[in-house]
Amino acid sequence: xxxxxxxxxxxxxxxxxxxxxxxxxxxxxxxxxxxxxxxxxxxxxxxxxxxxxxxxxxxxxxxxxxxxxxxxxxxxxxxxxxxxxxxxxxxxxxxxxxxxxxxxxxxxxxxxxxxxxxxxxxxxxxxxxxxxxxxxxxxxxxxxxxxxxxxxxxxxxxxxxxxxxxx
Numbered sequence: 001x002x003x004x005x006x007x008x009x010x011x012x013x014x015x016x017x018x019x020x021x022x023x024x025x026x027x028x029x030x031x032x033x034x035x036x037x038x039x040x041x042x043x044x045x046x047x048x049x050x051x052x053x054x055x056x057x058x059x060x061x062x063x064x065x066x067x068x069x070x071x072x073x074x075x076x077x078x079x080x081x082x083x084x085x086x087x088x089x090x091x092x093x094x095x096x097x098x099x100x101x102x103x104x105x106x107x108x109x110x111x112x113x114x115x116x117x118x119x120x121x122x123x124x125x126x127x128x129x130x131x132x133x134x135x136x137x138x139x140x141x142x143x144x145x146x147x148x149x150x151x152x153x154x155x156x157x158x159x160x161x162x163x164x165x166x167x
Contacts, residue, residue, distance in 0.1 A: 004063045004087075004148050016162065018053050020044070029065055037076050044080065056166040061085040063148035064116065067107075068092075071124065074100045083164035085157060087148045088113060090120035097124065098131035104164045105135040108151040110143030 006021045022040060048055055060081045062070040067089030074084045075095055083104040091097060105128060109121040118139065128135045140147050151157060 004066070005061070005152055008152050016158070017059070018047065018051055020047055024065060024069070029069075037073055040073055041077055041080070054165075057082050057162075057164070058166075059083045059085065059161045059164065061087065062089075063087040063151075064089075064145065067116075071095065071097070071100070074103060078103060079166075082166045083161055085151075085161065086124075087151050088116050088121075088145055089124060090116050091124055091127075097127045101128060101131040101133035105133060106138070106157065106160060107135060108138045108147050109140070110145060110147040111139050111141045112144045113147070115145040 004021075005019055009015055009019060020043065022043065024036070028036070044058060047053055058081050060070050060074055061084070062068075064087070067086035068091070070084055070086040071089060071091055072095065074081055075097065078099045081103055083106070084100065085106050085108070087108045088110065089107060107121060107125065109116070109118050111118050113121075121137070125135050125137045138151070140150060143150065
């Protein structure tokens with residue numbers, strides 16, 4: 001609960017979403033462990049069985065490594081998500097971003113990010129645009145890597161997500 005949604009939501013019981021916030025084991029990264037994505041997909045399935053969640057309103061977000069993992073999971077399961085919202089993100093060589101071109105996309109990045117350079121995020125936006133997508137990209141000119149605190153404290157992202165539903 002040190003960063004992102006877990007930190008913001010701690011003790012907040014009126015949030016209009018069911019939030020699942022798995023933490024990646026420290027021995028790997030989301031997108032390097034092929035079995036991790038299948039585990040996350042099964043986790044979503046189990047949540048849909050146990051809780052009154054709408055399968056047509058599953059949104060995916062993550063920050064830093066989780067922002068990269070957001071793109072990886074969406075590419076692997078493009079029909080699962082109603083919208084994706086990566087924060088401080090990039091992709092790996094060879095990832096087929098065109099698979100997510102029909103998923104509403106709003107990305108966030110700090111222009112001064114020295115961990116994941118902004119050109120890496122801009123490349124994602126450029127590829128999606130070439131694929132025929134219409135991604136939204138918010139660039140914070142005054143922020144470094146921590147672009148998630150401002151993003152997750154912005155009510156507009158939740159309002160936007162709630163307008164998204166799979167057809």
